Amino acid sequence: MTTPTVVTVRAPAKINLELVVGAPRPDGFHDLATVFHAVSLIDEVSAEPSDDITVTVEGTQADQVPCDETNLAVRAARLLARHTRTVTGARLHIRKGIPVAGGMAGGSADAAAALLACDTLWDTGLSRQELLHLGAQLGSDVPFALVGGTAVGTGRGERLTEVPAVGDHQWVVALAGRGLSTPAVYEELDRLRAGEFLSAPRVSDQLLKALRAGDPVLLGSRLANDLEAAACSLAPELEITLKIGRACGALGGIVSGSGPTVVFLVRDAEHAFDLTASLTACGSVRDVRRAHGPVHGAEIVEHART
Ligand code: ATP
Numbered sequence: 001m002t003t004p005t006v007v008t009v010r011a012p013a014k015i016n017l018e019l020v021v022g023a024p025r026p027d028g029f030h031d032l033a034t035v036f037h038a039v040s041l042i043d044e045v046s047a048e049p050s051d052d053i054t055v056t057v058e059g060t061q062a063d064q065v066p067c068d069e070t071n072l073a074v075r076a077a078r079l080l081a082r083h084t085r086t087v088t089g090a091r092l093h094i095r096k097g098i099p100v101a102g103g104m105a106g107g108s109a110d111a112a113a114a115l116l117a118c119d120t121l122w123d124t125g126l127s128r129q130e131l132l133h134l135g136a137q138l139g140s141d142v143p144f145a146l147v148g149g150t151a152v153g154t155g156r157g158e159r160l161t162e163v164p165a166v167g168d169h170q171w172v173v174a175l176a177g178r179g180l181s182t183p184a185v186y187e188e189l190d191r192l193r194a195g196e197f198l199s200a201p202r203v204s205d206q207l208l209k210a211l212r213a214g215d216p217v218l219l220g221s222r223l224a225n226d227l228e229a230a231a232c233s234l235a236p237e238l239e240i241t242l243k244i245g246r247a248c249g250a251l252g253g254i255v256s257g258s259g260p261t262v263v264f265l266v267r268d269a270e271h272a273f274d275l276t277a278s279l280t281a282c283g284s285v286r287d288v289r290r291a292h293g294p295v296h297g298a299e300i301v302e303h304a305r306t
Contacts (some may be wrong), residue, residue, distance in 0.1 A: 001171035004214065004304060005048060005049070005304050006047070006048050006049070006302060006303075006304050007046065007047050007117045007118075007120045007121045007299050007302065007303050008044060008045070008046040008047075008115040008117070008300070008301050008302035008303075009044070009045050009046075009047075009114075009116045009117040009120075009299065009300050009301065010042050010043070010044050010298070010299060010301050011042065011043055011045070011100075011103060011109035011110065011111065011112045011113040011116075011145050011146075011297065011298040011299075012038040012039060012040065012041065012042055012098075012109060012145065012148055012293075012295050012296065012297065012298075013038070013039050013041040013098040013104035013106060013109060013145055013291075014036050014037065014038055014039070014104060014105045014108075014109075014141060014257070015036075015037050015039055015104065015171070015254075015256045015257070015263050015293070016034045016035065016037075016108050016254075016256065016257050017035040017036075017150075017207060017211075017219070017222075017223055017254075018034060018035045018036050018203050018204060018207050018222070018223065018224045018225070019032065019034045019224070019225045019226055019257065020032065020033040020034065020136050020202065020203060020224075020226055021189060021201060021226040021227060022185075022198055022199075022200060022201040023198040024186075024190055026195065028126055029140075029156050030156075030186060030302045031154075031156075031200070031201055032140075032153065032154065032155070032156060032157045032165065032201060033152070033153075033154055033201035033202045033203045034152070034153045034154075034157055034203065035150065035151070035152055035153075035163065035203050035207060035208075035211075035252075036141075036144045036150065036151050036152075036153050036157075036160075037150045037169075037281060037293050037294055038145075038149060038150070038293055038294050038297060039104075039171055039173075039263075039291040039292065039293035039294075039295060040143070040167065040291045040292050040293065040295050041097050041098050041099070041104065041173065041289060041291050042097045042098070043094060043095065043096055043097055043098050043106060043109045043110050043113060044094070044095040044097070044113070044301070045073055045092060045093070045094050045095075045110055045113035045114050045117050046092070046093045046117065047077070047090040047091070047092050047114065047117035047118050047120075047121045048090065048091045048093075048121075049088055049089070049090065049091075049121065050067070050088075050089040050090055050091040050095045051089050052161070053074055053077045053078055053081065053090050053091040053092070054067075054074075054089075054090075054091055054092065054136060055067050055071045055073055055092040055093070056091075056092070056093050056094070057071075057093075057094045057096060058093070058094070058095050058096070059094075059095055059096030059097065059265035060096075061099065061100040062096060062154055064100045064101065064195045064247060065094070065096065065107075066099055070248025071094075071107075071110070072107040072108065072110050072111040072114075072138060072139065073092050073094055073110040073111060074092065074114075074258055075111065075136075075138060076110075076111040076112070076114040076115045076117075076118070076134075076138055076142075077090050077092060077114050077118045079115075079134055079137060079138060079173065080118050080119060080122075080124065080126075080134060081118070081122075082115075083126075083134060084122065084124040084126070086118075086122045086124060087123055088121075090114075090117075090118050090121055090122075092117070094110055099173075099175050099261055100179065100300070101180065101181070102175060102176070102179065102256065102259075102260065102261040103180065103182075103231075103255065103256040103257035103258045103259045103260065103261050104173075104256055104257065104261055105141040105144075105145060105257065107139070108138075108139050108140075108142045108144075108145050109133065109145045109298070109302070110144070111138045111139060111142045112135055112142050112143075112145035112297070112298040113135060113145075113253075113298050114147045115131055115135060115142075115146070115155075115298075116131065116146070116298045116299075116300065117300070119131065120215060120300060120303060121145075123203070126155060127255060128146075130283040131146060132146060132147070132160075132224060135158075136158040136274060138221075140153075140155075140156040140157040140158050141157060142158075143158050143160055144157070144160060144297070145297060145298055146297050146298050147160055147162070147297045148294065148295060148297025148298070149162060149163075149165070149294045149295075149296070149297065150162075150163045150165040150211060150293075150294045151163055152203055152208075153204035154201075163211055163212075164212055165211040165212065165214070165294060166211070166212065166214030167214030167216070168214065168292050168293070168294075169216055169219065169265060169292060169293055169294075170216075170264055170265070170266050170267070170268060170269070170271075170272055170290070170291075171265060171266070171290070171291045171292065171293065172250070172264045172272050172275045172279070172288060172289075172290060172291075173261060173262075173263050173264075173265065173277055173288065173289040173290070173291050174241050174245075174254075174261065174262040174263070174264070174279050174285040174288055175261055175285060175286045175287040175289065176235065176237070176238065176241075176250045176259070176261060176262075176285060176286060177237075177285070177286040177290070178235070178260065179234060180234060180258055180259045180260045181258075182257075182258040184234065185227055185231050185234060185258040185259060186227070186230070186258070187231055188230035188231075188234055189226065189227055189229070189230035189246055191258055192229060192233065193229055204222060204224070206218065207222040207223075207224075209301075210222055216251050216267065217251055219251070219252065219265060220250070220251025220252030220265040221251070221252060222252070223252040223253070223254040223265065223286055224254070225254050225255055225256075225257075227257065227258050227259065228254065228255040228259075229251075230258075231255045231258060231259030231260060232255070232259075234259075235259065235260045237284045238255055238259060238260055238262055240282065240284040241262045241264050241279065241284050241285055242255075242262060243280050243284070244275075244278055244284075245262070245264040245275065245279075247278075248271075248274060248278050249271070250264035250265060250266055250271075250275060250277045251265040251266060251267065252264070252265045253265075262285075263291075264292035272290055276288045276290070
Protein backbone atom coordinates (compact mmCIF):
# COMPACT_ATOMS: atom_id res chain seq x y z
CA MET A 1 0.00 0.00 0.00
CA THR A 2 1.28 3.53 -0.79
CA THR A 3 1.76 6.00 2.05
CA PRO A 4 -0.77 8.81 2.35
CA THR A 5 0.75 12.30 2.28
CA VAL A 6 -2.07 14.08 4.02
CA VAL A 7 -5.23 13.06 5.83
CA THR A 8 -7.74 15.75 6.78
CA VAL A 9 -10.57 15.13 9.21
CA ARG A 10 -13.44 17.45 10.17
CA ALA A 11 -15.01 17.17 13.62
CA PRO A 12 -18.00 19.05 15.04
CA ALA A 13 -18.72 21.11 18.15
CA LYS A 14 -21.30 19.78 20.57
CA ILE A 15 -24.03 21.37 22.56
CA ASN A 16 -25.77 19.68 25.48
CA LEU A 17 -29.53 19.86 24.90
CA GLU A 18 -29.88 18.66 28.47
CA LEU A 19 -27.14 18.30 31.07
CA VAL A 20 -28.08 16.74 34.39
CA VAL A 21 -25.23 16.68 36.89
CA GLY A 22 -25.22 14.24 39.80
CA ALA A 23 -23.22 14.34 43.01
CA PRO A 24 -19.42 14.52 42.88
CA ARG A 25 -17.79 11.05 42.77
CA PRO A 26 -14.80 9.91 44.82
CA ASP A 27 -12.62 10.24 41.67
CA GLY A 28 -13.48 13.95 41.43
CA PHE A 29 -15.73 13.60 38.37
CA HIS A 30 -19.51 13.98 38.46
CA ASP A 31 -21.97 11.42 37.15
CA LEU A 32 -23.82 12.94 34.23
CA ALA A 33 -26.83 12.27 32.11
CA THR A 34 -26.74 14.40 29.02
CA VAL A 35 -28.11 14.70 25.51
CA PHE A 36 -25.30 15.61 23.14
CA HIS A 37 -26.11 17.26 19.82
CA ALA A 38 -23.41 17.82 17.17
CA VAL A 39 -23.64 21.19 15.40
CA SER A 40 -22.05 22.66 12.30
CA LEU A 41 -19.20 24.58 13.92
CA ILE A 42 -16.26 22.57 12.73
CA ASP A 43 -12.54 22.09 13.45
CA GLU A 44 -10.36 20.61 10.75
CA VAL A 45 -7.27 18.58 11.63
CA SER A 46 -4.80 17.45 9.00
CA ALA A 47 -1.98 15.00 9.55
CA GLU A 48 1.13 14.49 7.42
CA PRO A 49 3.97 12.02 8.00
CA SER A 50 6.81 13.32 10.14
CA ASP A 51 9.54 12.04 12.45
CA ASP A 52 7.92 13.44 15.57
CA ILE A 53 4.39 14.44 16.65
CA THR A 54 3.93 18.22 16.44
CA VAL A 55 1.03 20.64 16.04
CA THR A 56 0.32 24.08 14.59
CA VAL A 57 -2.96 25.94 14.98
CA GLU A 58 -4.71 28.60 12.89
CA GLY A 59 -7.92 30.57 13.48
CA THR A 60 -9.06 33.70 15.31
CA GLN A 61 -8.40 32.21 18.77
CA ALA A 62 -5.29 30.21 17.82
CA ASP A 63 -3.24 32.14 20.38
CA GLN A 64 -5.34 30.54 23.17
CA VAL A 65 -4.54 26.98 22.08
CA PRO A 66 -1.31 25.36 23.34
CA CYS A 67 1.04 24.01 20.65
CA ASP A 68 2.92 21.69 23.01
CA GLU A 69 2.37 18.24 24.50
CA THR A 70 -0.79 19.44 26.29
CA ASN A 71 -2.66 20.02 23.02
CA LEU A 72 -5.41 17.42 22.95
CA ALA A 73 -4.69 16.52 19.32
CA VAL A 74 -1.04 15.78 20.22
CA ARG A 75 -2.15 13.74 23.24
CA ALA A 76 -4.52 11.77 20.99
CA ALA A 77 -1.79 11.06 18.42
CA ARG A 78 0.67 10.00 21.14
CA LEU A 79 -1.91 7.69 22.75
CA LEU A 80 -2.68 6.07 19.40
CA ALA A 81 1.04 5.69 18.62
CA ARG A 82 1.67 4.03 22.01
CA HIS A 83 -1.38 1.80 21.71
CA THR A 84 -0.46 0.59 18.19
CA ARG A 85 3.33 0.68 18.70
CA THR A 86 3.66 3.05 15.75
CA VAL A 87 7.05 4.69 15.40
CA THR A 88 6.21 7.14 12.59
CA GLY A 89 5.19 10.63 13.71
CA ALA A 90 2.66 13.12 12.40
CA ARG A 91 2.73 16.82 11.66
CA LEU A 92 -0.73 17.96 12.79
CA HIS A 93 -2.35 21.20 11.72
CA ILE A 94 -5.60 22.43 13.31
CA ARG A 95 -7.97 24.96 11.72
CA LYS A 96 -10.19 26.11 14.55
CA GLY A 97 -13.80 26.96 13.79
CA ILE A 98 -15.05 25.93 17.26
CA PRO A 99 -14.82 28.58 19.98
CA VAL A 100 -11.94 27.92 22.41
CA ALA A 101 -12.90 27.30 26.07
CA GLY A 102 -16.50 27.93 25.04
CA GLY A 103 -18.16 24.81 26.46
CA MET A 104 -18.50 23.36 22.95
CA ALA A 105 -15.77 20.70 23.33
CA GLY A 106 -13.42 22.09 20.68
CA GLY A 107 -10.38 20.39 22.20
CA SER A 108 -12.26 17.10 22.30
CA ALA A 109 -13.21 17.52 18.63
CA ASP A 110 -9.51 17.97 17.80
CA ALA A 111 -8.62 14.84 19.79
CA ALA A 112 -11.27 12.83 17.93
CA ALA A 113 -10.13 14.23 14.58
CA ALA A 114 -6.46 13.52 15.36
CA LEU A 115 -7.27 9.91 16.35
CA LEU A 116 -9.07 9.30 13.08
CA ALA A 117 -6.51 11.18 10.96
CA CYS A 118 -3.51 9.36 12.47
CA ASP A 119 -5.27 6.00 12.37
CA THR A 120 -5.63 6.52 8.61
CA LEU A 121 -2.20 8.12 8.08
CA TRP A 122 -0.42 5.29 9.90
CA ASP A 123 -2.72 2.65 8.46
CA THR A 124 -3.25 1.23 11.94
CA GLY A 125 -6.81 0.24 11.05
CA LEU A 126 -8.35 0.26 14.53
CA SER A 127 -12.02 -0.62 14.82
CA ARG A 128 -14.55 2.06 15.69
CA GLN A 129 -14.91 0.48 19.15
CA GLU A 130 -11.15 0.73 19.76
CA LEU A 131 -11.10 4.37 18.66
CA LEU A 132 -14.04 5.12 21.00
CA HIS A 133 -12.21 3.37 23.83
CA LEU A 134 -9.03 5.44 23.25
CA GLY A 135 -11.20 8.58 22.91
CA ALA A 136 -12.75 7.98 26.35
CA GLN A 137 -9.25 7.88 27.87
CA LEU A 138 -8.55 11.35 26.46
CA GLY A 139 -11.73 13.07 27.69
CA SER A 140 -15.42 12.56 28.41
CA ASP A 141 -16.55 14.41 25.26
CA VAL A 142 -14.14 12.75 22.80
CA PRO A 143 -16.25 9.65 22.02
CA PHE A 144 -19.21 11.85 21.10
CA ALA A 145 -17.05 13.93 18.73
CA LEU A 146 -16.28 10.65 16.92
CA VAL A 147 -19.93 9.59 16.78
CA GLY A 148 -21.80 12.90 16.21
CA GLY A 149 -25.55 13.15 15.59
CA THR A 150 -27.63 13.22 18.76
CA ALA A 151 -26.86 10.84 21.63
CA VAL A 152 -27.47 10.32 25.32
CA GLY A 153 -24.24 10.28 27.33
CA THR A 154 -23.97 8.72 30.78
CA GLY A 155 -21.13 8.00 33.21
CA ARG A 156 -18.79 10.98 32.73
CA GLY A 157 -20.57 11.47 29.38
CA GLU A 158 -18.45 8.87 27.57
CA ARG A 159 -21.04 6.04 27.51
CA LEU A 160 -23.17 6.81 24.46
CA THR A 161 -26.55 5.68 23.18
CA GLU A 162 -27.71 7.07 19.87
CA VAL A 163 -31.02 8.99 19.98
CA PRO A 164 -33.39 8.58 17.05
CA ALA A 165 -33.97 12.21 16.05
CA VAL A 166 -35.92 13.77 13.21
CA GLY A 167 -35.29 17.11 11.53
CA ASP A 168 -32.58 19.71 11.19
CA HIS A 169 -32.58 22.29 13.99
CA GLN A 170 -31.38 25.88 13.56
CA TRP A 171 -29.17 27.43 16.23
CA VAL A 172 -27.80 30.89 16.96
CA VAL A 173 -24.55 30.68 18.91
CA ALA A 174 -23.52 33.66 21.08
CA LEU A 175 -19.81 33.65 21.85
CA ALA A 176 -18.66 35.33 25.05
CA GLY A 177 -15.75 37.73 25.38
CA ARG A 178 -13.94 35.41 27.81
CA GLY A 179 -13.57 31.69 28.47
CA LEU A 180 -14.71 29.74 31.53
CA SER A 181 -12.70 26.92 33.03
CA THR A 182 -14.76 23.72 33.16
CA PRO A 183 -13.38 22.62 36.60
CA ALA A 184 -14.15 26.09 38.01
CA VAL A 185 -17.79 25.83 36.85
CA TYR A 186 -18.21 22.39 38.44
CA GLU A 187 -16.67 23.70 41.67
CA GLU A 188 -19.12 26.59 41.65
CA LEU A 189 -22.01 24.17 41.10
CA ASP A 190 -20.89 22.08 44.10
CA ARG A 191 -20.72 25.27 46.17
CA LEU A 192 -24.22 26.39 45.08
CA ARG A 193 -25.72 22.94 45.80
CA ALA A 194 -23.83 22.15 49.02
CA GLY A 195 -26.01 20.04 51.35
CA GLU A 196 -28.70 19.29 48.72
CA PHE A 197 -29.82 15.71 48.15
CA LEU A 198 -29.05 14.71 44.55
CA SER A 199 -30.70 11.71 42.92
CA ALA A 200 -29.07 9.70 40.11
CA PRO A 201 -29.08 11.85 36.97
CA ARG A 202 -31.34 10.92 34.04
CA VAL A 203 -32.47 12.80 30.94
CA SER A 204 -36.11 13.81 30.53
CA ASP A 205 -38.52 11.70 28.50
CA GLN A 206 -40.11 14.89 27.13
CA LEU A 207 -36.84 16.01 25.56
CA LEU A 208 -36.34 12.62 23.90
CA LYS A 209 -39.94 12.76 22.68
CA ALA A 210 -39.34 16.21 21.16
CA LEU A 211 -36.27 14.87 19.31
CA ARG A 212 -38.11 11.78 18.06
CA ALA A 213 -40.97 13.97 16.81
CA GLY A 214 -38.67 16.65 15.35
CA ASP A 215 -40.73 19.22 17.27
CA PRO A 216 -38.59 22.37 17.74
CA VAL A 217 -41.15 24.13 19.96
CA LEU A 218 -41.27 21.25 22.45
CA LEU A 219 -37.49 20.84 22.16
CA GLY A 220 -36.92 24.54 22.90
CA SER A 221 -39.09 24.35 26.02
CA ARG A 222 -37.14 21.34 27.33
CA LEU A 223 -33.55 22.57 27.00
CA ALA A 224 -31.96 22.38 30.45
CA ASN A 225 -28.49 22.63 31.93
CA ASP A 226 -27.62 22.11 35.61
CA LEU A 227 -24.36 24.02 35.03
CA GLU A 228 -26.14 27.15 33.84
CA ALA A 229 -26.60 28.73 37.29
CA ALA A 230 -22.93 28.12 38.10
CA ALA A 231 -21.74 29.56 34.76
CA CYS A 232 -23.97 32.63 35.25
CA SER A 233 -22.69 33.04 38.79
CA LEU A 234 -19.10 33.21 37.46
CA ALA A 235 -20.01 35.25 34.35
CA PRO A 236 -23.14 37.32 35.17
CA GLU A 237 -23.23 38.88 31.68
CA LEU A 238 -24.59 35.53 30.43
CA GLU A 239 -27.94 36.44 32.06
CA ILE A 240 -28.18 39.45 29.74
CA THR A 241 -27.48 37.29 26.70
CA LEU A 242 -30.15 34.76 27.78
CA LYS A 243 -32.66 37.58 28.40
CA ILE A 244 -32.14 38.99 24.89
CA GLY A 245 -32.82 35.56 23.39
CA ARG A 246 -36.07 35.25 25.35
CA ALA A 247 -37.13 38.78 24.35
CA CYS A 248 -36.49 37.91 20.67
CA GLY A 249 -38.77 34.86 20.88
CA ALA A 250 -36.09 32.15 20.78
CA LEU A 251 -37.75 28.73 21.10
CA GLY A 252 -35.23 28.03 23.85
CA GLY A 253 -31.90 29.33 25.09
CA ILE A 254 -29.25 27.67 27.18
CA VAL A 255 -25.66 27.98 28.31
CA SER A 256 -23.71 25.37 26.34
CA GLY A 257 -22.04 22.81 28.63
CA SER A 258 -19.88 24.66 31.15
CA GLY A 259 -20.24 27.89 29.14
CA PRO A 260 -19.74 30.68 28.48
CA THR A 261 -21.21 30.15 24.99
CA VAL A 262 -25.00 30.57 24.91
CA VAL A 263 -27.03 28.79 22.22
CA PHE A 264 -30.55 29.60 21.04
CA LEU A 265 -32.93 27.39 19.13
CA VAL A 266 -34.72 29.43 16.44
CA ARG A 267 -37.57 28.81 14.02
CA ASP A 268 -35.88 29.59 10.72
CA ALA A 269 -33.31 31.71 8.89
CA GLU A 270 -35.25 34.95 9.31
CA HIS A 271 -35.62 34.40 13.05
CA ALA A 272 -31.89 33.64 13.24
CA PHE A 273 -31.10 36.87 11.39
CA ASP A 274 -33.23 38.99 13.79
CA LEU A 275 -31.76 37.38 16.90
CA THR A 276 -28.22 37.74 15.53
CA ALA A 277 -28.81 41.46 14.98
CA SER A 278 -30.16 41.97 18.54
CA LEU A 279 -27.31 40.02 20.14
CA THR A 280 -24.70 41.87 18.09
CA ALA A 281 -26.20 45.22 19.08
CA CYS A 282 -26.30 44.45 22.82
CA GLY A 283 -22.53 44.39 23.32
CA SER A 284 -22.60 41.48 25.82
CA VAL A 285 -21.25 39.00 23.24
CA ARG A 286 -17.99 38.78 21.30
CA ASP A 287 -19.43 37.24 18.14
CA VAL A 288 -22.56 35.50 16.91
CA ARG A 289 -22.58 32.44 14.63
CA ARG A 290 -25.26 30.39 12.93
CA ALA A 291 -25.26 26.61 13.15
CA HIS A 292 -27.51 23.66 12.47
CA GLY A 293 -27.67 20.16 13.84
CA PRO A 294 -27.45 17.30 14.11
CA VAL A 295 -24.33 16.82 11.95
CA HIS A 296 -21.87 13.94 11.47
CA GLY A 297 -19.14 13.02 13.90
CA ALA A 298 -15.48 13.13 12.85
CA GLU A 299 -15.09 12.25 9.18
CA ILE A 300 -12.26 12.09 6.68
CA VAL A 301 -12.60 14.79 4.05
CA GLU A 302 -9.24 14.46 2.29
CA HIS A 303 -6.92 11.52 1.89
CA ALA A 304 -4.22 12.29 -0.66
CA ARG A 305 -1.62 9.62 -1.44
CA THR A 306 1.81 9.82 -3.09
P1 ATP B 1 -14.99 21.28 27.48
O1 ATP B 1 -16.37 21.79 27.46
O2 ATP B 1 -14.77 20.00 26.71
O3 ATP B 1 -14.31 21.27 28.82
P2 ATP B 1 -14.34 23.68 26.12
O4 ATP B 1 -15.06 23.51 24.84
O5 ATP B 1 -14.91 24.60 27.14
O6 ATP B 1 -14.05 22.28 26.74
P3 ATP B 1 -11.87 23.73 24.75
O7 ATP B 1 -12.01 24.60 23.55
O8 ATP B 1 -11.89 22.27 24.54
O9 ATP B 1 -12.93 24.16 25.83
O10 ATP B 1 -10.53 24.16 25.49
C1 ATP B 1 -10.32 24.07 26.86
C2 ATP B 1 -8.83 24.34 27.11
O11 ATP B 1 -8.10 23.22 26.60
C3 ATP B 1 -8.30 25.56 26.37
O12 ATP B 1 -8.29 26.67 27.21
C4 ATP B 1 -6.92 25.15 25.93
O13 ATP B 1 -5.93 25.70 26.77
C5 ATP B 1 -6.85 23.63 26.08
N1 ATP B 1 -6.64 22.91 24.81
C6 ATP B 1 -5.80 21.89 24.61
N2 ATP B 1 -5.86 21.43 23.34
C7 ATP B 1 -6.76 22.18 22.71
C8 ATP B 1 -7.24 22.19 21.39
N3 ATP B 1 -6.79 21.34 20.46
N4 ATP B 1 -8.19 23.08 21.08
C9 ATP B 1 -8.65 23.93 22.03
N5 ATP B 1 -8.19 23.99 23.28
C10 ATP B 1 -7.26 23.12 23.65
